[in-house]
């Protein structure tokens with residue numbers, strides 16, 4: 554705890570040195586000369602690391618001075634970072650709220666300091682919606698719905714085998730696991746209290762709830778971590794004889810769950826159907842190998858859009874309340890041979 558505090562304090566001092574120079578004048582905004590304070594939640598997944606790289610590279614590209622803090626998965630570190638951005642009078646504040654609640658006070662301080670705030674990636678719950686200018690991220694509820702739509706298609710109406718056998722190598726097993734009774738689903742949820750976990754669960758239930766054949770027999774949070782995905786899957790396999798589906802809120806937890814299945818001689822993607830969200834390279838590779846059946850993209854490359862919105866806010870322009878990233882769904886029935894590298 555002490556080490557983390559000293560690290561944070563050192564970062565604050567460093568920023569103080571950085572800002573000893575005069576704050577960029579509003580006139581500099583035209584060439585991107587603004588100062589953007591960005592609070593990132595951590596480095597919990599390949600997705601998050603790509604998100605961080607995208608922000609840092611886009612800031613450099615745009616000529617924006619970026620003050621970047623990694624909160625190491627702690628909301629209190631994010632609140633401290635936002636307060637330091639206010640102290641240094643950055644032009645714009647952007648942050649990824651690790652959880653949805655508990656932001657009112659610090660956002661009121663940003664408003665009183667007349668610094669516009671952009672919410673990125675995850676959403677927040679606020680009484681006073683005027684405390685932030687807009688949100689840029691992904692539609693997590695739709696990601697959950699897309700995961701469920703794949704399962705409906707898989708178990709209710711699987712497409713015919715493609716006529717072109719060349720697709721065989723890019724398809725999963727294609728088999729629907731034999732079973733009696735309901736289709737038993739295990740859900741590995743993301744970080745408790747995060748908008749992603751709530752919306753991915755809610756969107757999924759909205760669609761799957763229309764079909765009584767499906768039953769969620771287990772739903773626990775693996776905190777978006779591979780290690781917890783592994784632990785939860787081991788516990789599930791100890792407790793439940795027949796699991797038909799794993800629905801995982803991110804690829805990191807999925808990869809951990811696959812490790813646990815393989816230890817028991819279970820064939821991921823064949824004995825247990827797997828649907829996962831993020832679309833990092835490792836998950837796409839598993840889809841190509843038939844160890845995963847559906848990958849729902851959640852696009853981490855938000856940096857350029859964040860910089861565009863930050864510049865508009867610094868100019869005093871209004872921005873859309875909600876901006877969603879483009880996203881796709883990849884399934885075992887798709888030809889994946891032309892898919893470019895994911896970059897995360």
Ligand code: GZL
Nearest residue numbers: 597598600601674749777803
């Ligand atoms: C999604 C993002 C989630 C990813 C995880 O928008 O917040 O956090 O799905 C990451 O991989 O940890």
